[in-house]
Amino acid sequence: MPIQWFPGHMVAARKKSAEVMASTDVVIEVLDARLPMASSNPMIDELRRHRQRPCLKLLNKIDLADPHATKQWLDYFNAQPGVKAVGISAKKPGDVAKIPNLCQSLAPHRSDGIKPLRMMIMGIPNVGKSTLMNTLLKRRVAAVGDEPAVTKSVQSLEINSRMTLTDTPGMMWPKIEHDSDGFMLAAAHAIGRNAVIEEEVGAFLGEILLARYPKLITARYGCATEGMDGIGVVEAVARKRNCRMSGKGRSQELDLEKAAMILLTDFRDGILGRISLETPETRAAMLAAAKSAGAAPKDTADEADASED
DSSP, X not given: OOOOOOOTHHHHHHHHHHHHHTTOXXXXXXXXXXSTTTTSOHHHHHHHHHXXXXXXXXXXXXXXXXXXXXXXXXXXXXXXXXXXXXXXXXTOHHHHTTHXXXXXXXXXXXXXXXXXXXXXXXXXXXXXXXXXXXXXHTSOOSOOOSSSOOOOSOEEEEEETTEEEXXXXXXXXXXXXXXXXXXXXXXXXXXXXXXXXXXHHHHHHHHHHHHHOXXXXXHHHOOOOTTOOHHHHHHHHHHHTTOBOOSTTOTTSBOHHHHHHHHHHHHHTTSSOSOOSOOHHHHHHHHHHHHHTTOOOHHHHHHHHHTTO
């Protein structure tokens, strides 16, 4: 089942973000390092290109992502005009402390001390923006929660006399073009649980693990992976963790929803290991398949626009 999630408050968030961007010097877009392109909101790119604003792309949660894939993504983004990309962990003060100077390098005209450097932080829900804000300001200025869309309002804060930072709510886009993007976002918990079926998301994650990280399945759950498919991974987790349905006469039935949540939680918390759900190569293959099937990939317009920056 395709996954879509666009709560009503995000319509207002987009309108307010467009207004704030008019007086912004640098856009800071926070991405999930495990799925950098799937977690990049095309509306953010559209808004910043319209205003011709440079962008600092922060690949957050690099401690959970595959280091080799992260390097590929950093090279990919850093090749784009007007873009600087770095990998960080928003929980590490040393990583976050670099952000103001990186933004300053993207807006050298704000180094004269006449007007402050105005930065705007954007990204999809649950990608780590609030944690980043709290680490950067060294105090709790934004609510942090395990569920997507905790932040619902815009707030501007002064970092120092020369720099201001505006925080915006996590913002999705009205239609997720590619099914795989929806499943990656759901696997990373960027989409509310009311919009997904855990067994399907777990099976999707299982397919990626089988294709790229089969040894991590064996190491964590003690099962051989030969001949498995995605749902087979969820079933294996259910057997290994004794996930059974409750109720008379149902004790032998596997509880696949519970097993899928165990698998997803192990991925989200990094217990399985350092995993990336996409690479530039797998992304290109997915877009090529979508194009041949007659779909309009969300990246195509972005790349065409980038050549005009």
